[in-house]
Amino acid sequence: MTAAPALSVRNLTTTFDLGASRVAAVRDVSFDVMPGEVLGLVGESGSGKSVTLRSLTRLLPSGAEVSGQVIWQGRNLVGLAPKDLRKVRGGEISMIFQEPATALNPVLPIRVQIEENLRAHTTLDRAGRRRRSQELLDLVGIPDAARRLDEYPHQFSGGMRQRAMIAIALASAPRLLLADEPTTALDVTIQDQILNLILDLRDELGMSVVLVTHDLGVIAQTCDRMAVMYAGRIVEEGGVSPVLGHPAHAYTLGLLGSVPQAGTERTVLRSIEGTPPALSAIPPGCAFAPRCVFATDICRTRAPELVGTTEGHAAACHHSAMVRHQLGVSA
Amino acid sequence: MRARLRPRFPKCTNVRAPRVMLEYVLRRILQLIPTLLFILVVVFALVRLLPGDPASAVLGDRALDADVERINRELGLDQPIPVQFVLFVKSFVTGDLGNSIALKVPVSTLILERLPVTMMLTFMAAVFAVATSVPLAFLAALRRGRATDTVIRSGFQVGLSMPVFFVGLVLLTVFGARLRWFPVGGYGEGFFDHVYHLILPSITLALSLSAVLMRNLRSAVINVLDADYVAFAESKGLRSGIILFRHILRNALISTLAIFGLSIGTLLGGAVITESVFAVPGAGRLMVDSIYGRDYPVVQGLTVALAVLVSLTFLTTDLIQAWLDPRLKK
Ligand SMILES: Nc1ncnc2c1ncn2[C@@H]1O[C@H](COP(=O)(O)OP(=O)(O)O)[C@@H](O)[C@H]1O
Numbered sequence: 001m002t003a004a005p006a007l008s009v010r011n012l013t014t015t016f017d018l019g020a021s022r023v024a025a026v027r028d029v030s031f032d033v034m035p036g037e038v039l040g041l042v043g044e045s046g047s048g049k050s051v052t053l054r055s056l057t058r059l060l061p062s063g064a065e066v067s068g069q070v071i072w073q074g075r076n077l078v079g080l081a082p083k084d085l086r087k088v089r090g091g092e093i094s095m096i097f098q099e100p101a102t103a104l105n106p107v108l109p110i111r112v113q114i115e116e117n118l119r120a121h122t123t124l125d126r127a128g129r130r131r132r133s134q135e136l137l138d139l140v141g142i143p144d145a146a147r148r149l150d151e152y153p154h155q156f157s158g159g160m161r162q163r164a165m166i167a168i169a170l171a172s173a174p175r176l177l178l179a180d181e182p183t184t185a186l187d188v189t190i191q192d193q194i195l196n197l198i199l200d201l202r203d204e205l206g207m208s209v210v211l212v213t214h215d216l217g218v219i220a221q222t223c224d225r226m227a228v229m230y231a232g233r234i235v236e237e238g239g240v241s242p243v244l245g246h247p248a249h250a251y252t253l254g255l256l257g258s259v260p261q262a263g264t265e266r267t268v269l270r271s272i273e274g275t276p277p278a279l280s281a282i283p284p285g286c287a288f289a290p291r292c293v294f295a296t297d298i299c300r301t302r303a304p305e306l307v308g309t310t311e312g313h314a315a316a317c318h319h320s321a322m323v324r325h326q327l328g329v330s331a
Numbered sequence: 332m333r334a335r336l337r338p339r340f341p342k343c344t345n346v347r348a349p350r351v352m353l354e355y356v357l358r359r360i361l362q363l364i365p366t367l368l369f370i371l372v373v374v375f376a377l378v379r380l381l382p383g384d385p386a387s388a389v390l391g392d393r394a395l396d397a398d399v400e401r402i403n404r405e406l407g408l409d410q411p412i413p414v415q416f417v418l419f420v421k422s423f424v425t426g427d428l429g430n431s432i433a434l435k436v437p438v439s440t441l442i443l444e445r446l447p448v449t450m451m452l453t454f455m456a457a458v459f460a461v462a463t464s465v466p467l468a469f470l471a472a473l474r475r476g477r478a479t480d481t482v483i484r485s486g487f488q489v490g491l492s493m494p495v496f497f498v499g500l501v502l503l504t505v506f507g508a509r510l511r512w513f514p515v516g517g518y519g520e521g522f523f524d525h526v527y528h529l530i531l532p533s534i535t536l537a538l539s540l541s542a543v544l545m546r547n548l549r550s551a552v553i554n555v556l557d558a559d560y561v562a563f564a565e566s567k568g569l570r571s572g573i574i575l576f577r578h579i580l581r582n583a584l585i586s587t588l589a590i591f592g593l594s595i596g597t598l599l600g601g602a603v604i605t606e607s608v609f610a611v612p613g614a615g616r617l618m619v620d621s622i623y624g625r626d627y628p629v630v631q632g633l634t635v636a637l638a639v640l641v642s643l644t645f646l647t648t649d650l651i652q653a654w655l656d657p658r659l660k661k
């Protein structure tokens with residue numbers, strides 16, 4: 001650990017108001033993102049990945065409450081005034097969404113959607129904004145940029161739409177890109193192009209990336225480090241090869257299923273028996289216990305802490321030694 | 332590295348946006364022709380299916396056969412039906428719609444005199460409806476589920492459930508007769524006096540439309556608020572005014588505009604009642620009087636004029652919708 005982290009999240013907890021009660025979708029989540037690093041966030045649907053991303057810049061519906069710390073450029077974004085937060089959003093931290101067909105405004109030409117970002121965060125004049133918009137479409141690999149800027153989202157193919165969304169998000173050169181399943185809605189070949197594009201842009205613009213996915217193959221192919229989420233908590237984190245090679249949490253092991261090694265082959269998460277708990281009924285102890293083949297009494301009564309196993313690798317599992325041993329045999 | 336950022340793709344050929352809009356407008360105007368023909372056929376048939384005949388309406392039950400024949404000849408009713416239809420269409424093309432049987436003046440003169448009154452009334456009602464429903468629908472949607480929302484919604488619910496004539500009478504009694512803020516009827520002289528006379532009638536007429544619009548717009552806004560593109564717009568750090576007007580309002584209006592267009596027909600129907608309650612000399616009252624009096628030429632001419640008006644309103648809302656929503660210009 002040489003440089004200071006670009007983003008440092010501590011004890012992030014996000015709760016939603018359900019009228020009669022409050023539920024916590026994200027519980028006590030902590031992680032760091034280094035400059036230039038790609039951090040993968042993986043977990044089944046509903047595990048709190050999107051809420052975690054959105055909580056960072058408080059892109060949440062009214063009634064949601066965020067606590068903990070999100071330290072960005074020396075400031076805590078939790079509790080930052082809306083006016084200051086607006087400067088961070090899009091200007092320093094940008095976000096792209098899963099479904100480019102719905103995340104782009106259908107009634108505005110791409111040009112307007114790029115230029116409004118530039119207007120909000122740069123001092124470029126009209127001509128400057130036009131020039132920059134065209135450069136951005138060039139940068140993300142949309143051909144014939146000058147003409148396509150005046151087109152509407154429905155005139156773009158799925159892959160081109162995702163490129164357009166990336167161009168819009170990156171317009172004001174943010175230092176951190178939050179990508180929420182950016183390739184899930186795309187064909188496999190297009191997926192690779194978009195992931196490569198994100199990596200290239202990371203290099204070119206020197207930004208960090210938090211990449212949410214439920215595809216371990218995507219993590220293996222793109223990320224430097226990863227965190228596994230279950231029922232609103234991070235249950236395991238570390239470098240991609242250690243975590244995928246020697247998982248120390250029973251849930252991660254379950255996700256890996258029969259994937260032989262962290263590598264080239266793309267595998268959709270293997271389904272684990274059962275379903276994640278409802279937010280209103282998270283079991284005491286380890287939330288994964290009802291579905292876990294390793295579960296013992298202690299798992300059902302005491303919540304496991306996230307503890308380091310090896311350098312930079314941590315898991316929240318009472319029986320992580322046993323879990324590691326499992327894969328040790330098969331690997 | 333850079334090479335991969337700039338892959339080569341075949342050039343696309345696509346028409347430019349303004350051309351698309353112009354072609355769309357022309358196409359929609361051409362589509363109006365069959366609609367107008369259809370309206371003429373329907374009105375022609377309906378008027379001839381009405382019970383009773385104009386001659387006896389004019390002359391009474393004890394008319395002489397010779398007089399009946401004369402009237403029928405004057406109205407062209409002695410001709411074969413196809414010839415009658417050709418003459419009928421011709422009368423609309425030339426604008427010579429014959430004379431009113433009851434009022435003895437050219438029908439076209441009557442229409443030009445009465446229709447603008449109704450148009451004015453409907454227009455003012457539409458303005459009132461939009462002016463109240465749009466901001467309140469937004470407020471309700473943004474405060475969804477809270478007290479403000481509930482108050483606004485139940486208020487409009489009451490508006491929707493009250494009959495036009497009842498609301499009209501209440502307003503008339505309170506603000507006209509008691510408080511004397513507004514005239515109790517008539518149309519006055521000159522533009523501003525007209526507007527003044529139409530304030531109570533148009534509020535009456537606006538009530539149900541504004542309730543319909545508010546309900547639709549509220550749910551449209553709620554849908555849009557949940558849309559990904561609003562979250563994306565917020566993630567770009569735009570000011571809330573820009574998000575509200577550029578991203579939310581425009582998209583929410585698109586679906587409500589269709590309802591608005593469709594409601595104009597209903598509004599004209601409501602105008603008939605409103606004009607009766609407030610003694611406004613508009614096309615609605617003329618229509619009622621003419622139907623009772625079997626004044627065929629007036630009924631025909633006025634019905635076609637109103638139908639054309641409604642078609643033009645549909646066309647206008649369609650065009651506005653297409654202008655707001657590029658996906659519709661197919
Ligand atoms: N606005 C909201 N109100 C209440 N619950 C929510 C809200 N948004 C998300 N949740 C809940 O939070 C949990 C995590 O959701 P999410 O972060 O979207 O999961 P994912 O890992 O699939 O991205 C889910 O159980 C979801 O139902």
Ligand code: SF4
Nearest residue numbers: 286289292299317318
């Ligand atoms: S703590 Fe226990 S229940 Fe939870 S994952 Fe580990 S072994 Fe399974």
Ligand SMILES: [Mg+2]
Nearest residue numbers: 049050051180
């Ligand atoms: Mg998600």
